[in-house]
Amino acid sequence: MPALVRKRRLATALAVALLLPGLAMAQTAKEAELEARVAELEKMVQQLVQQQQSQAPTAPAAAPAAPAAPAAGTAPTIQSTPILTAGNPGSKFSFGGFIKLDAMVTDTSDGEIADGNSGRLFYVPSTIPVAANGAEPDTDPYADFHAQFSRFWFGADYVTDEGDKLKAYIEADFFGGGTNALAGNETSTNTYAVTLRHAYVSWNNWLAGQTWSNFQDTAALPDTVDFLGVTDGTIFVRQAQLRYTNGPWSLSIENPQTLVTAYQGAGRYNSGDNVMPDLTGRWVTKGDWGHLSLAGMLRQFKDGDETAGGGAVSVGGKFNLGASNDLRYMVNAGSGIGRYMAFGMGTDVVQDIDGDIDPLDGYSGFVAWRHVFNDKLRGNLMYSAAHFDNDVDLTGYGVTERSQSIRANLIYSPFPKLDVGAELSYGQRSLEDDREGDMKRIHTTVKYSF
Secondary structure (H helix, E strand, C coil): CCHHHHHHHHHHHHHHHHHHHHHHCCCCCCHHHHHHHHHHHHHHHHHHHHHHHHHCCCCCCCCCCCCCCCCCCCCCCCCCCCCCCCCCCCCEEEEEEEEEEEEEEEEECCCCCCCCCHHHCCCCHHHCCCCCCCCCCCCCCEEEEECCCCEEEEEEEEECCCCCEEEEEEEEECCCCCCCCCCCCCCCCCCCCCEEEEEEEEECCEEEEEEECCCCCHHHCCCCCCCCCCHHHCECCEEEEEEEEECCEEEEEECCCEEEECHHHCCEEEECCCCCCEEEEEEEEEECCEEEEEEEEEEEEEECCEEEEEEEEEEEEEEECCCCEEEEEEEEEEECCHHHECCCCCCCEEECCCCCEEECEEEEEEEEEEEECCCCEEEEEEEEEEEEECCHHHHCCCCEEEEEEEEEEEEECCCCCEEEEEEEEEEEEEECCCCEEEEEEEEEEEEEEC
């Protein structure tokens, strides 16, 4: 029995023992005295009880409750604030990309596109075979499967206390070929090297690093199954640059390079002798109706001691036709535009018999109609073309004069971020001597973005 309980019972017994005589003499003169003694005894008992309580050992504090184990089948908690161990405190880190399988069957009229050539992976008009005069090659259709355009990117954003915005961004895919005898082929491993696509840092209005050329309007590109699709009529270059953007205006200085056709078409090569960078300017306006982009470029061409100059313009954009349709387009023209247009189907300059270099004129464009059937199905129809004004006295007759292509696709998205698509395409390349070759392709894809 606890000591505290025993003391309480003893106090009660003493009180009763003292009260009994008082009850017997309830009407005596000592009644008041007895009541006073009882009150004094009760006070003593209360003091004793309080003293015992103060001397009792303090109960230990309850241990903190252990964290509850997650219920069976529940996902682990994901940290909402990423950690950049080497970044500025408060930086925001992001990651994304997609996995993309491409499977296609190709039929070319004048021979097979060489295995390992980029034209086997996506539409490159300059790779369409054109047979020699009098030749009649018999080529059966051939198939290619690959996942080289799967992609990943990292970004880090930081805002200073003064409101300055900093961003770092890097992106890569696997369109880089193999690095050893077993890599990059379809015999054993299909292993491919990582390819740098973008790597830049931006600070408020300034950007420094490698990304799309300021001369290119990427927002006008159509929704294709092929990597690019409208290759003939598209400006397409990624390169190192320094760019300044202010509102709708952007200016850049970009990596120079001169693509040369040797005299009489004896070959083509790149010259890195340039001193002046390529200079570009762009103006963009946007609204609910879509967007419009106007771009211009000035270039220096240099091969050894020989120099020349040229320039080009590009107009592109998107025009919304209600909630379910839009038109996307681009028109390009210039003197020495070859490296920027149609994946370098033509060159920037051509040599004459004395070794001087003359810019080649070229122009191109595309138009694409996009229709959204519902929230899971969409389709696109597009036409693209390019033309070069070759001086055959300098280039010879074996160079490409023009190319054109038409394609149509359907893309189904059963779940968000998952695209399953099929595309039919026809492309044609024509030489200055009127020889032609064509390509027909059925291209399918499965793509999951994350």
